[in-house]
Amino acid sequence: MNSPRSIKIPGPDHPIAIAPNPARxxxxxxxxxxxxxxxxxxxxxxAYPAVQYIPRADxxxxxxxRTEHTTYCPYKGECHYFSxxxxxxxxxxxVWTYETPYDAVAQIKDHVAxxxxxxxxxxxxxx
Numbered sequence: 001m002n003s004p005r006s007i008k009i010p011g012p013d014h015p016i017a018i019a020p021n022p023a024r025x026x027x028x029x030x031x032x033x034x035x036x037x038x039x040x041x042x043x044x045x046x047a048y049p050a051v052q053y054i055p056r057a058d059x060x061x062x063x064x065x066r067t068e069h070t071t072y073c074p075y076k077g078e079c080h081y082f083s084x085x086x087x088x089x090x091x092x093x094x095v096w097t098y099e100t101p102y103d104a105v106a107q108i109k110d111h112v113a114x115x116x117x118x119x120x121x122x123x124x125x126x127x
Contacts, residue, residue: 008074010104016075017044018107023124025052027114030086034119035059041107052122053111069093077102087118094118
């Protein structure tokens with residue numbers, strides 16, 4: 001029997017802030033644009049570097065392949081992954097998404113994020 005998963009609320013000991021990114025965010029791999037948006041959300045969590053969450057509508061989802069890999073974050077919920085087949089082994093599980101995020105981070109629903117070391121670039125350009 002599975003034990004219930006803990007749910008944690010962001011606070012002073014583990015802050016999470018989500019804000020619209022005014023820059024244009026472009027993700028590339030193998031010379032192809034995977035994502036291009038002016039509607040990215042910057043998520044800043046504790047001491048981690050900011051992560052750009054990109055609306056699925058601005059991602060070429062045909063370049064992504066869903067995997068069975070999942071992880072769990074007590075602050076955000078169940079996380080699902082996609083690989084980028086064009087990137088080979090380094091791009092396995094390169095993209096993640098919280099399809100039913102917890103209320104504290106509800107804005108990231110219908111968004112995906114990319115591991116910077118598993119794509120060629122995540123550029124923030126002047127809008």
